[in-house]
Amino acid sequence: MLINPFRRPFRKNLRAYPRPMAVTKNHPQHRLNHWLKWMMPGLSVKRWLLMSALGVLFTALGLAIWLNLTPVSRLLALMGALLQWLTAVVPSNISGPVAIAAGLSLIFWGQNRTFGAITTVLNPDGDEELVDMLHNHRRLNKGPKIVAIGGGTGLSTLLRGLKKYSSNITAVVTVADDGGSSGRLRREIGVLPPGDVRNCLAAFADEEKLLTELFQYRFKAGDGLVGHSFGNLFLTAMSEITGDLEQAVLASSKVLAIRGRVLPATLSDVKLWARMADGRVIEGESNIPEAGGHIMELGCWPENPPALPAAVKAIEEADFIIMGPGSLYTSVIPNLLVPEIREAIARSGAPRIYVCNIMTQPGETDGYTVADHIKAIDRACGKKLFDAVLVHQRSPSEAALRKYALERSHPVFLDREEVGRLRRRVVIANIMDEDPDTGYVRHNHERLAGMLVRWFSRAAEVQTKMAHPPTK
Incomplete structure (x- = not known):
């Protein structure tokens, strides 16, 4: 079992985190x-x-x-x-x-x-x-080496909170997106989809609000520009200049002076497919949620794509590994379809936790419980990859529940006994924000990150005690 060398300094740094002064x-x-x-x-x-x-x-x-x-x-x-x-x-x-x-x-x-x-x-x-x-x-340079795996807005929300606790963060991001601006650039220019990478870079930046607005800005006029986001075009141009998405992200990170690293899980041109319960095979990441039905199996072409070596190395050296939050079949599991990625996670002795979504996602996780999310990951990987699951405690308001019900979405039910049979620890916390205007719920990045680092600190301490039991 690996011993976390950052436990004591990180706990000290966490206590020393600056608080607002009243003077x-x-x-x-x-x-x-x-x-x-x-x-x-x-x-x-x-x-x-x-x-x-x-x-x-x-x-x-x-x-x-x-x-x-x-x-x-x-x-x-x-x-x-x-x-x-x-x-x-x-x-x-x-x-x-x-x-x-x-x-x-x-x-x-x-x-x-x-x-x-x-x-x-x-x-x-x-x-x-x-x-x-x-x-x-x-303080940030002495923080633990954290690897966050996922994609979409869920991963960028997590990074927005984690960057306040450590500068040694690596985001491993899926590159299977084929819809919207990313899909158009992928088809027309042949670059890997930059959308999820763009969101993570913006989340890591110090001037996060301004950079997010800039990167998310979508052109409303211009022949061929309509619908494209500035961030996608920026990363596409950097990819053309530097040669591939990995070098483009490294160069962009220097230009934007971000705190962590963003790495694609693979540089292969990956295309997702899903086998439904009725026998249909749906191709394309953007088509899977729209197909309707129950997903039985998820795969990709080409099969077993090679991992980015830097991503594998980051996982091997990690003190803490986080999966999610994000769309289960189109953001989290696609990273685990890369054999070297899932093997590196399985070999790691670092604390590993999965952040479960608050609500089910129509077309992907209809009617799913917490245990169903875990089973889907285990089924895709063929092995146990994480030790604990973080679940939100309180239910959204009645107004939010009614709004989500109209979209065929409901809170993810915690079936604690079934999760226990899957040999996962359950971590429960209030980590949700509810938008009073739209009624949509999201993870609160500050509470989510704070809960995760506290759990990591306790888990690392338990590991140390197990590795060095007190002598009589």
């Missing part, structure tokens, strides 16, 4: 907290300040030796006479502390102006102090 920047309490933050361990600042002070001392010593101490001795004699006069006028028990306070004030003032100038360059808007930027950067 303003000019408040004395805020100023005191600001200086105390510079004394916190792990910023790698104090050692370099001390190194600078030693440098000044050695430079002065070198000059004194080089000049045979002649001007220095005269200066010291002058300083000695001045100090004798000062102590005669003002007692040493007063003048000494005053001089020390003045010296320290000058040091702090100089350092404050220095760091302020650096902050102005790094953060022109001034919405974050330099010490907070350094602390967050260190």
Whole structure:
């Protein structure tokens, strides 16, 4: 069993996650907290300040030796006479502390102006102090290595929350989409569908709201442009320039300065097919939900596509693996149809959890329970891939239930006993948001990510205790 080396520092970093302050920047309490933050361990600042002070001392010593101490001795004699006069006028028990306070004030003032100038360059808007930027950067870099597997809006929602806990996040994304703008680009230009990759890149970005609006913008005019999103065209152009989608994503990540990595599960031109209960075989990711009926088997052409090596390596090195949320048959399982991906997950000793959808999806999971979702994944992979399932606790409002019922969608029922027979732990939490205007429900990215990292921390601690039982 693998031991998670990030458990203790991550738990400490989680406790140190910054909370909103009720005081303003000019408040004395805020100023005191600001200086105390510079004394916190792990910023790698104090050692370099001390190194600078030693440098000044050695430079002065070198000059004194080089000049045979002649001007220095005269200066010291002058300083000695001045100090004798000062102590005669003002007692040493007063003048000494005053001089020390003045010296320290000058040091702090100089350092404050220095760091302020650096902050102005790094953060022109001034919405974050330099010490907070350094602390967050260190905290996120020490976060666990997380791999999130899926696609669609569910995966991007998850990433939006997880990026606040770690910078070491890899999203493994399906490339089976053949509808909408992605499908058109796939058919007309021959590139892999960029839609799900686009959503994940936007979720990882610091300026998430602006970048999401830019990437999701769809052209309403223009010959051949109508219906295309800017983000899809951007990634398509990058693919043409760099040679493939993997390099396009890497280049885009540098341009957009995102915190994590987005990797396609495979670079093969994958096409999904589904065998229905009535014997029909439906081809194409966008056609499967529209076909109606019960899905018995899901596959792809070409069969057994090769995995992207970087995606396999990320799974092998992961401290925590998350599958979902997202459409079961068109977002989650397509990644697992890549043999090397599912084998790497099966071999991993990291905690693995599946985030179940809140509502059933018409055409894919009609009438499905939580256990039915698990069985579908096990059936597609032929083995157990995850240890626990995260389920939302409360039911949506009556208004939302009526709206979903008109669309033949209902809450996913938790059949706890059946899940237990499948040897999965159940994690229950309130992780839902309900839009008061539209009535649609979605996972709340902050509560979802917070619940997952807490579960990971506990699971990693249990693993450590099992690997190192207390000696009698």
